[in-house]
Amino acid sequence: MASPREGGKPDVTQIVDHGVADQLTSAPVRPTSAAALARVQKAQNPGFGAVLKAYVSLTKPRIVELLLVTTVPVMFLADKGLPSLWLVLVVLVGGSLAAGAANALNCYIDRDIDQLMKRTSRRPLATHTVSPRSALIFGLTLAVVSTVLMATFTNLLATLLTAGAIAYYDLVYTMWLKRTTPQNTVWGGACGAAPVLIGWAAVTGGLSWTAWVLFAVVFLWQPPHFYALAIKFKADYARAGIPMLPVVRSLRRVGLETVIYSWLTVGASIALWPMGMTPLYGVVAVVTGALLLVEAHRLHGRARREEPLKPMRLFHWSVTYLTLLFAAVAVDVFIQ
Structure with missing residues (x-):
């Protein structure tokens, strides 16, 4: 299977046909390397x-x-x-x-x-x-x-x-x-x-606007989080024929989308503030959001200058960001 070219699309027919054909059989795919073969032999009699x-x-x-x-x-x-x-x-x-x-x-x-x-x-x-x-x-x-x-x-x-x-x-x-x-x-x-x-x-038993805003925070947070991981494992995805954005588009484009979705994430988190949240939540949303934006812009800047990227910085901070933000949601409830 040919790897996707920069700016183009992978051979979707090959990808889909290969995946669907394999899903219709329970026969294991042959290992593709000596290391894989060794793992198969070791796994024949697992405890x-x-x-x-x-x-x-x-x-x-x-x-x-x-x-x-x-x-x-x-x-x-x-x-x-x-x-x-x-x-x-x-x-x-x-x-x-x-x-x-x-x-x-x-x-x-x-x-x-x-x-x-x-x-x-x-x-x-x-x-x-x-x-x-x-x-x-x-x-x-x-x-x-x-x-x-x-x-x-x-x-x-x-x-x-x-x-x-x-x-x-x-x-x-x-x-x-x-x-x-x-x-x-x-x-x-x-x-x-x-x-x-x-x-x-x-x-x-229902869904309110507050619930949908929180949904938007997590939904918009995921592209920056997973784009960072996809950059790190770009070669892996290309080898498997999976059209992740870093595989089929330039890193500059990936960096730009990372910045856009990061801003949207922070915007959604701040939009929750006037919906009954205290200043504690607001401060956490602004501070952690600012740090998320710093990492997103740093990634984009390196991509524009064609410098080596450090995508896992953004990946790890994005996890910390979401954890701190939702911890603030929990604490906020009990200080009102």
């Missing part, structure tokens, strides 16, 4: 601990943690205090299982390209520690359990949002957007921001 660790790995726990960082503060704000601890526990467990289900199914669908990328070559399906069929059953089981849990202990809207987020991530983003358009990161952000709406709906 119980290794298998358990592999199944946990399928759920991508670090991503789940980040999603929960946004969910709990939103529940506090929706309740204007401390909601039922039982409800918080149900949403945390249900949300974790739902995110884990979406991630496990993502690993199943992406098993063809995971073997081609260094960053993902050690995932359980790429190393054959877990079979594709087992991963599929595991992901679907988590999806059913999470949906039933939410339906039993929350409400219809929260349940529908949970099921919709799983379906969107795997059917819309993973199977379609990721493999066909450089805007995959932007539109894929809807499922990453869904926990905000799920947490709000679980408490109130």
